[in-house]
Amino acid sequence: MxxxxxxxxxxxxxxxxxxxxxxxxxxxxxxxxxxxxxxxxxxxxxxxxxxxxxxxxxxxxxxxxxxxxxxxxxxxxxxxxxxxxxxxxxxxxxxxxxxxxxxxxxxxxxxxxxxxxxxxxxxxTAGVTALIASGISPQPFLFYGFLPRKSSEQKAVLAELAERKETLIFYESPYRLKKTVALMTEIFGGERRAVLCRELTKLYEEYMRGTLSELNDFFAEHSVKGECCLVIAGNDRPQQADSAYAELGVKAHVEHLMAEQGITSKEAIKQVAKLRALKKQTVYRAYHDLSEEY
Incomplete structure (x- = not known):
């Protein structure tokens, strides 16, 4: 000490x-x-x-x-x-x-x-500045910052965050924003509350408040400029059936079920997808460490 x-x-x-x-x-x-x-x-x-x-x-x-x-x-x-x-x-x-x-x-x-x-x-600091004006519960919160650049790594990270109850804070480039919001909509669910905070403290400061589905629909037809911060509501209805799995990552969860139940990776992936309320494809990519990039 x-x-x-x-x-x-x-x-x-x-x-x-x-x-x-x-x-x-x-x-x-x-x-x-x-x-x-x-x-x-x-x-x-x-x-x-x-x-x-x-x-x-x-x-x-x-x-x-x-x-x-x-x-x-x-x-x-x-x-x-x-x-x-x-x-x-x-x-x-x-x-x-x-x-x-x-x-x-x-x-x-x-x-x-x-x-x-x-x-x-x-x-x-942009993250807390965005959080307190977002309208989403400010505590507890988890600041993540920038997601990995590879699509497969992004999916694995988001899959692990999908069950978290804390409000989530991300930084994002305006050039990746459209794909990131689409991926969050797929993994977190479109009903999740979300706020895009853009150009904080500057002349064109803007808050876009809604659900992930609403943001995803908007960005499908519009682009934005400037520094961006995403504030995403936590999961208020976690779907995990066994709290013992809460601290496991997606890949570790699949491996745990395979060893515990003596089942194939295919069957374990199906179970993990159901327990975590994720798409099977998302769990499959996380388990196999796929290296797909944008």
Missing amino acids: HIQRSFTAKNTGTLYLVPTPIGNLEDMTFRSIRILKEEVAVIASEDTRNTQKLLNHFEIGTKQVSFHEHNSQERIPYLLELLENGKSIAQVSDAGMPSISDPGKDLVRAAIEADLPVVSLPGA
Whole structure:
């Protein structure tokens, strides 16, 4: 066990995790501006060009270094060396809280392992911003973020989430939105309440509230632009016959029935589909790890 006292004087620098606006620049906090302007020697940015626009707006002249998924492992030793030499660092993503959809978590883990202080600043985050205005129960909720890119992996993930009672939060690209909503309609059921939150905090902010079937019908004929967040109601009528299976993934559930009952995979797939209220094809794909892509 280790206890971090964030603001006790040390000879090292501090890693600050600094949120940035998800659209509206007025959502930048006074504290975040002060940290970026006065407290850190370097800003580790997911996209230095994007962050420079923010820094220019608030007249912040602090040096940037790029820190993204393609160079994170080679950058981490350099950033740790700065911290160990007493220089504080801010890590920022393109929008919202760092570490959610960027490699910040690796830097945080490395700093903790090196006994260097890590301080998170509160600020804008799209998932919770969308959730509290969605009209769907805000708690409990499960934040998933971006689904896998492969269709078969998406289906397996959604099949495992289909029985969850928590409200589900997803991020999605506008280019994949149509197929994702169609897949959710197939696996979760068209009657499930859903909200698409688009362009949060920006001029064209929009909430589309309805059922998955209604959203699916709309996107069959319309396209949308901008950053998208999907909030999906939890399953208020879970169909699993045996709660002992609740923690099993779809593939593990099939394998469990095969071993327990001595049946074929075909028969086990039929049973799992019925127990979980899923289509047999969905269970079949999850069990066989099919690698179909869009």
